Amino acid sequence: MDQPLPPIPTLDDIRDAAKLIAGEVLRTPILPAPRLSKLTGAHIAVKYENLQVTASFKERGALVKLLSLDAAERRAGVVAMSAGNHAQAVAYHAARLGIPATIVMPKTTPFVKVEATRSFGARVLVEGDTLVECHAIASGIADTTGAVWVHPYDDPHVIRGQGTIALEMLEDGPPLDVLLVPIGGGGLISGIAIATRALSPDTEIIGVETELYPSMRAALDGTEARCGGNTLAEGIAVKEVGRLTREIVRTHVDDVVLVPESAIERAVNAYLTLQKTMAEGAGAAGLAALLADPDRFAGRSVGLVLCGGNIDPRLAASIMVRELARSEHIVGVRIVIPDRPGVLGDIAATIGAKGGNILEVLHHRTLLSVPAKGASVDVTIETHGHDHAAEIVAALEERGYAVRRLDGPEA
Template identity: 65%
Template sequence: MSVTIKDIQAARAVIADAVMRTPMLPAPKLSALTGAEVFIKYENLQVTNSFKERGALVKLSRLPESARRDGIIAMSAGNHAQAVAYHARRLGIPATIVMPKTTPFVKVRATESHGARVILDGETLAESQDRAEQIAAMEALTWVHPYDDPDIIAGQGTVAVEMLEDVPDLDMLVIPIGGGGLVSGNAIAARALRPDIRIVGVEAALYPSMWNAVKHDARPIGGPTLAEGIAVKNVGVLTRPIVEAMVSDLILVSEADLERAVNAYAILQKTMAEGAGAAGLAAMLAHPEVFRDRKVGLILCGGNIDPRILASIMVRELEREDRIVSFRLTITDQPGVLGKIASRLGELGANILEVAHSRLYLDIPAKGASIDVTVETRNRAHAEDIMAALIQDGMICRRLDSGAGDSGTH
């Protein structure tokens, strides 16, 4: 291996006074949800809200004086960018960061707030990397790679050392994979300390780069993903052989899985997880049979999520659970009908969130009207009871939300 447990222990000494030793806590609610005994490593509590500070500080601390003077450059979708910018400013090193144009604004703004020069270029990380390499050559800047660097890998491996100090008898670690720096460092550390521990790597299904590399597959790569932090098309030259040798399983998770996991962290754990940070939990929710009755360590590796996206996810989860539903009612167009419907919904315990009233649809009678009403319910059974009651009252009613499809009759 390009990195050993000795390298990781040395990295731990480098970061000891500058990077938080984040808590590792049991998660009873997630344990009940997944059927496993779950412990969470809260790397979202770092100053820049991700694990990336560990590797970035190790790399920057070991730069020669000439490189510190001339400056460094990195490419990142956000978390590596913030970590490099933050510790570069601490160490007095000029920093340039190239980020994809699609990077969430919250991550761009946070990177700039740490004093870095930010250049938005490219639609993907691969395109941003090409631009960063061009700038590095033109301006004689030192390249700080987000994952394919021994110092970066060693720094990230300090997470597993802390996890196993806090909970020595873990059966499994579930670790998100982008380019492979986090999973590689932690696999090396965990296997050195506990040779029998299982390492499970998790990728977004839209970006199965490590899956393709290790399994010699050719799944398509690309598309808009909630987990932009692990949306990597090219895995590391150093990380790939480590994953092949030390990672027990690879799991791909869908966008719906990622949304559900982000929501579970927010609702059940009262903590913020970005899509990449929630990938480990997404795998457990999608494939509980793999983890059932095991003692599992999750790395909540990042919490830099756009608040608007988080709000949208939480509402979408309410819709999936039928706690927010929409009905289309066809009614006679006469005074008082809308009021009667509102009163009836109140009697049924539904909280009206939105009403849209139209007379122009061609599929309703000329003397009729259409009402789209969105309501809040207690649960799926309550939603079904409301619809059944409306139909029993003689109303023409159908569901509009995607969770149930366009269903319902007179």
């Protein structure tokens, strides 16, 4: 039988949490984002929680929870399970407060998050294939050692800590028509929704989940969530939302929308290239909702919570290159050529004459699709965009070459 739900935090609880963490957690800026506004058609202000020491909002709730422990509980230590950001937050603040911490992380956790958690001084166990399995392992440790369980989202102290973000946004930022908040287990949006409903009741509060993990949307609809798949937003890839958070979201949140992986990828790239700031997939989910459905938010004042910036640098680089390919600033072509001297030079000269920059060349002679006395060349070219790419392809075709695009709209 389920235990009764603990009391839902109030605005006063969140204000008390803000006093507790003052000077210990950064009061992050909320700033207008003109380039994102131009991209989406909305008037955007971004709350930069990626500037926290652990690059995530999770520090707020973790610290409030740790400060609620009495002396005996602190001596017993704490245990948590997390795919990364909650883990780092608990590890960092537990070390600051002299509290022993054990963190259970799934095997799929990005390497950068595992190493960061270890660097903060916690004992890290990389076990279990899913967060559900990690939850069971962490619960077992708590039961056998007496360590205090620090839940990543379904805890009143954690929720009121996360709610301090809304206090700062509403005090420091412009009046907001809409708040777009990523949802994993629901702790972040629960705290934000409680504070926002009390202080700015006309502001629309919308949660954002990845289409691959629609757990909160399904919980609100009373349906079974069909979760799974390799998502860029692993920080919100949660199969089971909290009991307490579900009730808060049901009461205080206006809508929960689902966004495709392609929109999350575009949002991460937009933060990197337009705002010059790091956003992990979960952190970019709010912007992804704007990119996926710009008409819904056009002309409105929208607050985005960039809730985390812990992205693998290699993945961030890959996303930027993929976006260059998507916008046809990088294109790949395959050219079937006669196998004779001077042909490669002619191709390079033709591309160069049109202002294209050759990034890579791969020469094939053994493909069965190529005549025995011929060859094929794969050329990766940097261009100024769609029209420029088409101009280069046309110039090659005018020289008598058969050209096939390897990416973009014709691939």
